[in-house]
Amino acid sequence: xxxxxxxxIELGPARRSLLARYVLAHGPHDEDRAVVxxxxxxxxxxxxxxxxxxxxxxxxxxxGARISMQxxxxxxxxxxxxxxxxxxxxxxxxxxxxxILMRVADVLLSLPLPILAMAAIAMFDTRSIVLIFVVxxxxxxxxxxxxxxxxxxxxxxxxxxxxxxxxxAGGLRLIARHLLPAAFAPALVAATVGVAMNILTEAWLxxxxxxxxxxxxxxxxxxxxxxxxxxxRPWLCVFPGIALAVxxxxxxxxxDGLRDALDPKTRMAxxxxxx
Amino acid sequence: MRVVRRTFQAGTMVVLAACAVMSCDVxxxxxxxxxxILRYRMDAPPPNLDPVRANDNNSLFYIYQIxxxxxxxxxxxxxxxxxxxxxxxxSQDGKxxxxxxxxxxxxxxxxxxxxxxxxxxxxxGLTKSxxxxxxxxxxxxxxxxxxxxxxxxxLPGAAAPDSGxxxxxxxxxxxxxxTVLATEAxxxxxxxxxxxxxxxxxxxxxxxxxxxxxxxEPDIAxxxxxxxxxxxxxxxxxxxxxxxxxxxxxxxxxxxEYRTGGIDFTYELPPGQRAQxxxxxxxxxxxxxxxxxxxxxxxxxxxxxxxxxxxxxxxAHAIDTDYIVRNLQEGKDWVATGVIPPGMPGHVEGExxxxxxxxxxxxxxxxxxxxxxxxxxxxxxxxxxxQGFRRILDRLTSDLGAIGVKLNAREMDFGAFLGELTxxxxxxxxxxxxxxxxxxxxxxxxxxxQFFTGAAGNYARYSNPVFDDLVARARRETDPAVRADxxxxxxxxxxxxxxxxxxxxxxxxxxxxxxxxxxxxxPLGPYAIAWEEVYLDRDGSSG
Numbered sequence: 001x002x003x004x005x006x007x008x009i010e011l012g013p014a015r016r017s018l019l020a021r022y023v024l025a026h027g028p029h030d031e032d033r034a035v036v037x038x039x040x041x042x043x044x045x046x047x048x049x050x051x052x053x054x055x056x057x058x059x060x061x062x063x064g065a066r067i068s069m070q071x072x073x074x075x076x077x078x079x080x081x082x083x084x085x086x087x088x089x090x091x092x093x094x095x096x097x098x099x100i101l102m103r104v105a106d107v108l109l110s111l112p113l114p115i116l117a118m119a120a121i122a123m124f125d126t127r128s129i130v131l132i133f134v135v136x137x138x139x140x141x142x143x144x145x146x147x148x149x150x151x152x153x154x155x156x157x158x159x160x161x162x163x164x165x166x167x168x169a170g171g172l173r174l175i176a177r178h179l180l181p182a183a184f185a186p187a188l189v190a191a192t193v194g195v196a197m198n199i200l201t202e203a204w205l206x207x208x209x210x211x212x213x214x215x216x217x218x219x220x221x222x223x224x225x226x227x228x229x230x231x232x233r234p235w236l237c238v239f240p241g242i243a244l245a246v247x248x249x250x251x252x253x254x255x256d257g258l259r260d261a262l263d264p265k266t267r268m269a270x271x272x273x274x275x
Numbered sequence: 276m277r278v279v280r281r282t283f284q285a286g287t288m289v290v291l292a293a294c295a296v297m298s299c300d301v302x303x304x305x306x307x308x309x310x311x312i313l314r315y316r317m318d319a320p321p322p323n324l325d326p327v328r329a330n331d332n333n334s335l336f337y338i339y340q341i342x343x344x345x346x347x348x349x350x351x352x353x354x355x356x357x358x359x360x361x362x363x364x365x366s367q368d369g370k371x372x373x374x375x376x377x378x379x380x381x382x383x384x385x386x387x388x389x390x391x392x393x394x395x396x397x398x399x400g401l402t403k404s405x406x407x408x409x410x411x412x413x414x415x416x417x418x419x420x421x422x423x424x425x426x427x428x429x430l431p432g433a434a435a436p437d438s439g440x441x442x443x444x445x446x447x448x449x450x451x452x453x454t455v456l457a458t459e460a461x462x463x464x465x466x467x468x469x470x471x472x473x474x475x476x477x478x479x480x481x482x483x484x485x486x487x488x489x490x491x492e493p494d495i496a497x498x499x500x501x502x503x504x505x506x507x508x509x510x511x512x513x514x515x516x517x518x519x520x521x522x523x524x525x526x527x528x529x530x531x532e533y534r535t536g537g538i539d540f541t542y543e544l545p546p547g548q549r550a551q552x553x554x555x556x557x558x559x560x561x562x563x564x565x566x567x568x569x570x571x572x573x574x575x576x577x578x579x580x581x582x583x584x585x586x587x588x589x590x591a592h593a594i595d596t597d598y599i600v601r602n603l604q605e606g607k608d609w610v611a612t613g614v615i616p617p618g619m620p621g622h623v624e625g626e627x628x629x630x631x632x633x634x635x636x637x638x639x640x641x642x643x644x645x646x647x648x649x650x651x652x653x654x655x656x657x658x659x660x661x662q663g664f665r666r667i668l669d670r671l672t673s674d675l676g677a678i679g680v681k682l683n684a685r686e687m688d689f690g691a692f693l694g695e696l697t698x699x700x701x702x703x704x705x706x707x708x709x710x711x712x713x714x715x716x717x718x719x720x721x722x723x724x725q726f727f728t729g730a731a732g733n734y735a736r737y738s739n740p741v742f743d744d745l746v747a748r749a750r751r752e753t754d755p756a757v758r759a760d761x762x763x764x765x766x767x768x769x770x771x772x773x774x775x776x777x778x779x780x781x782x783x784x785x786x787x788x789x790x791x792x793x794x795x796x797x798p799l800g801p802y803a804i805a806w807e808e809v810y811l812d813r814d815g816s817s818g
Contacts, residue, residue: 031673038602039547052602053669209660225662228527229547 026056028063028217039233049235051225057235060217061243067218068247071133072199078137080191083144087183088175090145091152102149105142113139114201121210129212132205136198144190151183185262189255196251203244219244311513311811313791315520316529316541320494324480326462327400327407335459336802340499340518341383342482343506344461345374345393345441346453350805351795353618353716355453359388359463359483359506360441369448369753370417374441381504382465383487390435395466397433397443398422411724411731412460412715415449450753451717458715485807486518496521501807510793511810518806533559533786542785542801546662549605549784558789563796564609566616566713567781568721571671571706573774576736578705579651586651587773588629589639593678594671595631600779603666607784611777613766614721618798620755621718621762627777628770636678648679656682657707659692664708667778682706696734709734709775716798718762722746726769735775742768 026032031054032046042049048057086105090098108116113136120135152175155161161178169177205211206220219240226236321334329338347358357363360374380388397416400409401423410423416432434442445452455461468481480488485507489500499518521538523529526545530552532538544552553560571594573580573587580587596610609617612627637647645651656671658664665686672682685704687695696702711732713720723746724730728738742765749761769775785801787794792812797803 029673052666053673225665228545228662231527232547232551 026059028060029055030059031055039229039236041233042235048239049233051222051236057222057239060222061219061239064217064219064222064240065243065247067129067212067216068199068202068244070129071136071202072195072251074130074133075136075140075198076191076194078134079140079194080144080187082137082141083191084148084180084183084187086141087145087148087187088152088180091149091156091183092171092175092179094153098149101145105145108139108142109146113197114204117201117205118208118210121205129216132202132212133198136201140194140198144187144194147186147190148180148183151186152179155179155182185259188262189259192251192255192258196248196255199244199251200248309790309811309813311516313515313518313540313806313809314538315518316523316532316538317520318522318524318526318529318543320497320522323477324488325405325477326396326459326464326482327402327405327409329459330408332800332802336520337480337488337497337499338459338462339484339803340486340806341480341484341488342459342462342464343484344456344458344463345376346457346461348457348716348797348799348803350808351797353454353798355457358457359393369450370445372443372445372452374443376439376441377506378439380483380506382468382483383481383502384465384468386465386467388463388465388483389438390441391438392466393441393463394430394433394435395469396463397461398430399464399469400460401430409460412455412458415445415447415452415455417444417446419446448751448753450750450755450758451715451719454717455715460715489517494522505807507807509810510808511812514793514808514810515806530786539788539791540785542783544784544786546605549607552786556786559786561785561787561796562607563783563785563801564616564618564798565781565783565800566619566716566721566798567710567800568611568614568616568712569608569667569708569710569778569781570611570614571776571778572709572735573776574702574705574707574735575738575774576701577703579645579654580705583643584773585639586643586645587776589636589643589678590675590680591629591773591776592632592636592639593680594674594776594778596627596778597631599667599670603663603670604779607782608779609782611780613770614725614775614777615718615762615766616713616721616780619713619716619718619721620759621722621766623763623766628767629773633677640678640680645679648681651680653681653683654706655704656684657692657695657702657704658684658686659689660686667708701736702734708778712781713799718759718766719746719750722762722765722769723750726774737774739768739772739774742772742774 026046032050033054035050035054038050038054039052040046040050040054046056046058048061050056051060086101090101116139117132117135120139121132124131155178161174164174164178202211202218203220203223206218207224209224211220212218222240223237223244226233226238226240230237317333317336319333321329321337322331323329323334324337324341326338326342329335343358345358345360345363346355348354349356359376359380361377363372363374365372374393376388376390376393382388397413399405400407400413401416401419403423403425410419413419416430418427418429418431421427422430432444432446434444436442443452463483464476465481469476478491483502483505485502485505486499487502489498491497497520499520501514501516523532523538523541526541526543529538529541530545530548533541571590575581580590600606600608600610610627612625613623615621615623640646640648654675656668658668668682668684668686672684675682695704696707711721711725714724724732726733726735726737726739726742727746728743745761745765745768749758749765752758752761783796783801790812791809794804794806794809797805
């Protein structure tokens with residue numbers, strides 16, 4: 001749902017949709033001066049109500065998806081690139097290169113990502129979205145690296161990479177054509193879960209005041225702004241909470257589906273059962 | 276997929292079970308005969324229990340209960356009345372104060388209160404090594420500068436000719452000096468205890484105030500017990516035997532604790548619930564004024580607002596302070612129409628010198644040379660990051676955006692924020708939000724300390740000879756009415772010059788069970804309520 005909403009904002013043709021017309025009618029920063037006593041509860045005019053500044057909550061929720069997606073996908077892209085590169089190098093070279101890279105990964109894995117991110121972000125005076133996803137990306141590659149390394153080492157011990165080497169394949173070709181394809185599926189599944197974790201971490205950082213700075217709409221910030229009024233104005237906090245939960249669960253289910261689709265054993269089992 | 280399905284099922288069961296447990300009725304607290312003990316809620320333990328170091332509301336609550344000074348504020352007012360002093364005289368030139376102490380007073384540990392203790396306490400406030408925060412308070416004492424700097428060990432401004440007499444000498448007349456002595460800066464400590472190099476007094480403070488420190492459970496609670504030998508007579512049937520302070524960080528949790536009878540007093544109500552609480556518990560809800568102000572400060576040294584009163588006025592007209600107070604502050608605070616808050620001498624009653632008027636603001640932007648904000652770079656705006664101030668920031672961004680002024684917000688923690696304001700050469704940002712509260716309740720503390728040329732708190736580096744002259748005359752003036760009028764004029768000068776944009780004066784909301792009677796709001800804030808005057812009205816006869 002959230003992804004669709006996100007796309008409807010980002011893509012031109014979708015602007016003709018009902019949702020997009022609604023979003024265009026109420027910008028995330030636009031005030032509805034007709035609201036007499038803000039925050040207004042959900043009604044026909046504001047489907048999810050307004051916040052205390054008389055801004056439409058649904059519009060802010062949809063625009064907040066943008067931050068969550070940018071952080072989730074951006075950070076994971078960095079983590080994936082780093083993780084695959086480090087894991088492939090460690091798995092292919094082995095020896096001291098492997099030892100050093102994996103000890104670095106172990107150190108990162110031994111520290112909780114949110115705490116690490118919090119410490120890194122707190123060092124900067126201003127907090128932009130780029131800073132947040134770069135920090136999350138730089139901190140989140142170790143799991144993927146370990147996975148890719150294990151896959152590479154497993155494949156390396158089989159015969160065909162040796163055969164390719166005997167036929168004159170260089171190191172890069174060996175990694176790109178023979179080792180990485182085997183690691184692709186698990187890395188993609190791990191990265192998909194990673195997107196969900198990044199979205200959660202961004203929300204958590206916003207919750208404790210270390211997320212994107214004011215005037216950027218973020219679900220975490222919406223939750224923290226609405227949380228003190230949960231018992232009296234639940235719409236302020238519950239809707240962004242639901243959006244966050246649904247999105248995170250969506251990515252987890254997507255990862256589950258990807259694993260089923262990309263795992264040859266599962267595919268084979270499904271095929272055997274259906275036939 | 277099967278794993279996910281099972282996880283879903285298990286999760287749903289857990290959520291349903293939790294809902295079932297939470298929906299069970301909570302049994303009401305057992306009704307037993309009330310002991311005269313006030314169960315007080317505070318959000319956090321006090322950072323400091325030393326009167327010369329205490330600088331925050333949490334700490335000051337304990338200081339006001341545990342310590343007494345020569346004089347004190349009469350409950351509910353800013354009038355100064357005798358405390359440890361039995362009487363005092365002021366010399367003709369206004370420089371020499373002679374205090375006679377009450378006889379037979381003792382500290383909580385049984386030691387007698389002597390003039391030597393009073394002098395020692397004032398010297399502590401001017402001693403750097405105690406990490407005193409009270410230097411500015413006690414600066415009027417003769418010789419305070421060299422003494423603070425360590426150039427001399429003598430402080431001629433404080434002397435004890437005999438054990439029952441204290442003589443304080445000022446370098447020049449200071450009509451606010453008695454007010455200063457009524458604050459925590461005038462707290463009297465027993466010399467023999469506070470000379471202890473082990474500093475046990477930091478956890479076990481000893482004073483001669485109406486309550487003693489009975490127990491301190493870190494991060495859980497502090498209990499203050501009635502000091503039976505205090506000089507004040509107990510109210511009605513004996514007043515409170517003790518105050519048990521519990522630390523409950525979250526305001527919503529504290530409210531629930533209040534509703535279920537776990538505490539008798541709380542302040543700082545959770546956002547969004549003020550109107551509901553007023554309706555739900557009208558006899559418990561009390562609203563008072565505080566000597567605090569929140570305003571927008573302009574950089575008068577550099578940036579677009581320096582030397583451009585028209586642009587400053589445009590900003591002032593663009594901000595909807597009514598909306599801020601009514602909706603963001605839920606009506607707790609008052610729209611500020613000047614600097615000096617209500618309840619303080621020099622306060623100007625009446626309308627704000629400008630109104631929220633976007634059309635007028637736009638016209639002024641044209642006059643200032645920035646039609647619709649064209650040519651005006653984004654304005655760096657400094658604020659510390661709290662939920663309340665973030666709401667204000669959102670409001671300002673919207674209001675100023677309507678006249679083409681773009682804010683570049685820099686939210687930071689309080690330490691960094693203070694660091695920016697006190698940076699060498701002054702803050703670089705052209706605009707910031709500012710809260711100021713009365714260190715001591717005198718208009719000079721609001722005007723002189725913040726806007727006098729070169730003053731320590733003049734972060735904006737505002738300078739106006741007309742204003743300086745009025746404040747300088749007020750500082751010398753001994754007639755209270757004339758003095759208040761001079762400060763009133765100085766306040767108007769600031770407003771006419773749009774030296775700042777006042778947003779609101781603070782109010783304070785508290786919840787206190789109606790069976791506690793005899794209390795009065797303190798203009799200083801809830802921390803300074805005179806709890807020794809409070810008693811338990813068991814039959815509700817106090818009304």
